[in-house]
Amino acid sequence: MKRVAPPPQRRLVTALDVGSSKVSALIAEPGEGGELRILGTGQRESRGVKRGFIADMERTEAAIREAVEQAERIAATNVEQVFVGFSAGGLISTVASVEVEIGGRRVEKHDIDALLTVGRDSISPDGRMILHATPALYTLDGLQGVKKPLGLHADKLAVDIHVIAAEPSPVRNLDLCVRSAHLGVEAIVASPVAAGKACLSEEERELGVALVELGAGVTNVSVFAGGMLVGLKSIAIGGRDITDDIAAAFGTRRVDAERMKCFYGSATTSPRDNHDMIELSPMGGGEEGAEATRITRAQLIHVIRQRLEQLMNEIADALKELGFAGPFGRQVVITGGGSDLKGMADYAQGVLGRAVRVGRPRMPGLPEAHSGPAFATLAGLAQFAASNELDLRQVAAPGHAPVKPTGGGVVQRLISAFRSSY
Structure with missing residues (x-):
């Protein structure tokens, strides 16, 4: 009797956004062309999270379990692994540069592998937990902004590695909450990385853009240039503060x-x-x-604007601190639930003196209830999960030089590198 082969197992991705106002889940199936087919979504009120940090383990665990179960019922499937968004403050973004000699010959795959190994070993967490360590731009003999060095001749090959790290305790608490809800954690993803994937075009990320996530308890300000996130800052003010003021x-x-x-x-x-x-x-x-x-x-508007004035001043200070200025510091995208407030983009544009638009998730097939800016991180988590990006996350070997934080200069360097490569 001929044995019938079992049907191939479906590859599904599950995103879980644990925020200060809501816990939301999304189950999707990646297609051959990279597109995502939405199978199910779920949402519950978040009662155990404050300012992005877990404050009540039991309540957060219950909300996670209920949101995922709702998505599973709609999708008619069960999931075991999730990609989780981390939106609390304390995130650190740095860029590490490493270089190897290759002697003027063509760049081979093993040269790139050796370079990335050196880069991985040069990363020192300095007491923090590394969430992302992603190779970004390559440099050949001083020529910056090279995306694909394979096959080109060079004496020296270098790479910029983008590192995002967080304080260990909040990350471990989030991880424990998810695992207590009987789910495995595939990866914990920094919220600005996910929201950037959902709301920003590739060209915006290359030429320079600031992304402002107006969450319920935290506002994250991040700057993208050269195709990657190069700086971020968290502000402990969110939409819930406006609600409390009212x-x-x-x-x-x-x-x-x-x-x-x-x-x-x-x-x-x-x-x-x-x-x-x-x-x-x-x-x-x-x-x-x-x-x-x-x-x-x-x-009512007077009360709202008092808090908004404080928030916008802090956002402006954060953009200045991150080096987002000059001719390339002109485009700002606001997202998150707070950006849904009527007239928010016009108000921000007037205060910041920059072009401002509201960033909504760019994902076809999202249910209408989950297609607004409040769900940008959720959609971006699913896109991140399906992208299979190369990540060098590992605890660095002892004795190597630590990654040094970079200031505003890295923004200008990355933007000029990408412009010169066209």
Whole structure:
């Protein structure tokens, strides 16, 4: 009797975004051309995460389990491994440069392998946990911005390796939460890396762009140049702070303050704001028969803009600190749930003095409920999972030189390298 071969096992990727306001999951199947077919999504309120850090293990574990189970039911499949987004502060982005001599002959594959091995061994975590160690631009005898050195002649071959590291404890807590929900962790991915994949075009990442993720508890500011993330900074302010400001200013519950922000809030003003009235739901429910309290839309927007002014000033300081200035520091993309606030792009453009657009995930087939900027990290995680990017993540061998942080100069160097390569 002829034995029938079992059907080939489907390759699925599962993304899990554990944020301060929501936990969301996405199951997708990569196609032959690299496109992703969305099979199922799930979402639960996040009650155990503050400022991107795990604050309540049990609540976070329950939300993870429920979000993934919902996605599994829709996809009619079970998953075992997930790619997890890390959005807490404390991320460090550095660029390490390493070089090897090859004596003027053609670059062979073993030369590139040897170079990457040297690069891997030169990375020192310095007490942090390495999330990404990705080879970016190659340099041949001083010519920067070479993407594919294989087959070219050179005396010296060098490479820039982009390293993103985080404090170990928050990463371990996130990893433990996911594993406690009976899921394996394929990789923990820095949120700016994932969001950049979802929202930015390849040309934007090459020529220079700043990505601002306005999350519920944390705002991540990252700068891309030469096709990679070259600097980032976290700000401990998010959309939930605006909600809390509204709740405190008008004596209402957080859930009602969030509703007011979403339906009536805006980052920009208009003459009608003084005439549009909003009915308040009092904190304790109010006395029976008492007249409902009302405020003008202008009062609500005034509270929102006070917090936005503080946030935008910190974003501007972060961009300056990251060296995002000059002729290439003109394009800013805002994403995350906070960018959904009405008029946010216009307000940011006026304050920052740069062109600003809202970044939405570039992924066909996303359900409408998950296609907004609040789900950029989730979509980017799935794209990262399907991309199979080369990563040199390893703890460095002792005794090697550590990776030294680079300032704003690396941005200009990478951009000029890519422009000169056209």
